[in-house]
Amino acid sequence: MGGLVICGGCGIRMQVRYTGTQPGRYDCGRHLRHGYERECHGLQAPPLDELVVQELLRALEPAALELSLGAADDIQRERKRLALHWQQQLERAGYEAQQAERRYRAVDPENRLVARTLEQQWEQALCAERQRQEEYDRFLQQKPLELTDSEKKRIRALANDLPTLWRSATTTVVERKEILRCLVERIVVHVQENTEYVDVTIHWAGGFASQHQIQRPVAEYHQMRDYDRLVERLHALHEADLTAAEIADRLNQEGFHPTGRRKTFYAMTVRQLLSRWQLTGERYDQVKLDPDEWWLSDLARKLSVSYSTLRRWIALGWVHCRRTPQLDYHLVWADAGELDRLRGLRDHGRKYPRLPTPCALTTPKRRPSKTKSSKNSKERSSRANNAKATA
Numbered sequence: 258m259g260g261l262v263i264c265g266g267c268g269i270r271m272q273v274r275y276t277g278t279q280p281g282r283y284d285c286g287r288h289l290r291h292g293y294e295r296e297c298h299g300l301q302a303p304p305l306d307e308l309v310v311q312e313l314l315r316a317l318e319p320a321a322l323e324l325s326l327g328a329a330d331d332i333q334r335e336r337k338r339l340a341l342h343w344q345q346q347l348e349r350a351g352y353e354a355q356q357a358e359r360r361y362r363a364v365d366p367e368n369r370l371v372a373r374t375l376e377q378q379w380e381q382a383l384c385a386e387r388q389r390q391e392e393y394d395r396f397l398q399q400k401p402l403e404l405t406d407s408e409k410k411r412i413r414a415l416a417n418d419l420p421t422l423w424r425s426a427t428t429t430v431v432e433r434k435e436i437l438r439c440l441v442e443r444i445v446v447h448v449q450e451n452t453e454y455v456d457v458t459i460h461w462a463g464g465f466a467s468q469h470q471i472q473r474p475v476a477e478y479h480q481m482r483d484y485d486r487l488v489e490r491l492h493a494l495h496e497a498d499l500t501a502a503e504i505a506d507r508l509n510q511e512g513f514h515p516t517g518r519r520k521t522f523y524a525m526t527v528r529q530l531l532s533r534w535q536l537t538g539e540r541y542d543q544v545k546l547d548p549d550e551w552w553l554s555d556l557a558r559k560l561s562v563s564y565s566t567l568r569r570w571i572a573l574g575w576v577h578c579r580r581t582p583q584l585d586y587h588l589v590w591a592d593a594g595e596l597d598r599l600r601g602l603r604d605h606g607r608k609y610p611r612l613p614t615p616c617a618l619t620t621p622k623r624r625p626s627k628t629k630s631s632k633n634s635k636e637r638s639s640r641a642n643n644a645k646a647t648a
Contacts, residue, residue, distance in 0.1 A: 258302075258309060258437065258444065265447025265456065266297040273302065283446070288608075295607055298448040300455055300473035303518075305446065308471050312459060313440060314419045336400055343393040350389045354382040448473070452482040474518045477563040478530075479554070487513055491527070492536045501527040533564070549592040556589050559596070562603050575602065577624045590624050598622075 262271045264285040271283040281302035288295040357379040364372045422428065445458040457469040478484055490511070494504045501524035508522045515526055530536070534554050546552075557564050567589065571578045576599070577590040591599060602618040 258306060261438070261441060261444050262305070263443050263445045264297050265445045265458075271299065271446070292608070294604070298451050300446065300448060304471045304473055305444070305455070305457065308457060308469055309437070309441070309444060309459065310423065312467065312469070313437060314423060316440060316461070317419055339396070339400070343389075343396055347386070347389050347393060350382070350386040354379070354386045357382040449482070451480055453480065454482060472514075475516055477557075477565070478516055479558050479564070481516070483513070488534060488536070491530060491534070495531060495536055500524070501531075546588065547590070549590055549595075551589045551591060553587050553589065556591065560599055560603055566603075570599075570602070573619070575619045575621060577621055595621060 259273045260270060262273075262283050263269070264271050264287070267285065267287045269285065269287055271285050274282045274284050276282070282299055283302055283305065284299035285297035287293060287297060357375070361372065361375040361379045364375055366372060423433065440462055442460045442462055445460070447456045448454075449456065453472045453475045455471050455473050457471055458466055459469065460466045475481060478487065481487065487508075490508070490513070491504065494507055499507070504527045505522040505524050508527070513522065514520055515522055519526075551559070553564060553567050557567055560567075567576070568587075570576050571587060571589070576595070579588050579590075581588065598618060598621070602614065605612075605614055605618055
């Protein structure tokens, strides 16, 4: 559908991109073309392609009978054309055999060398004529000029089962594109605030426009529209002492779905989310955050970046991070100044993805140590305890 998909945010045509073995993706290149901050979001091609094909086949259903009759007529015309081609070849082979015979009979018998050569040419022409006749007979046996009853039934069945005909190996990509462009003028897509929901408007030939909504695969849970409700529901089910498998079944029944192209939750997915979002006992009962410390999920939402981006910054040493002693959770330190630096780091990566990141954005400032007053108070308390023990 390249060339038909229009970005609903800015109105330019979206480009189709392919990366390795990954499926195609529709992306808006306005921010790259003009140097703007990215505001329009793309989506993977399969969900949109499936919707358009489904609506296209639905539009073709009323014309199924007409398509079957037209296909039968086309097949008969093609067979008659091939039969005419074979007949012309037979006539040419017969004419060449007659010419060879005429030349042989016209030669002087005294000229034996010439007569022998012409006789061989006559025999070759007769063999060629016989071979063409045999090939023509086989063609008529395999593909008779008139369609048989079984062939007509098969054509009607394929016309009534348009999805099978559309996905058939005999239907080429070029033919699919020609059919699509005959019926569809343009397809306008608009991603709802970088969530998984996409509004799609298909403008058909003739002026009619149909409205649809699909869900695109997203990489991070915080991009999902029901992210907060999912976290609350997951925590409530965990507090109710349900197992991971029971929580997964409840989430599936209530209409939640994981990221990516997966459709349902599994027990392993639930355990990973409980650990990633720190919804177990350590988050609420045991771990105490120091001043200006953040959980990864909270900081990701604060900065509007993905969870994996924060993990990459931690691996590169671009932020201060400590690990909890029990469940090894990440706790990131970032005060107001660090938050501004991280926002600049985020914006630089989005605006200039191919340029190296300045050191000023990748170097975190020194994390302040504990105040002297707190140290002195601890020393005074320890001295008092020692004095009590001595007494």
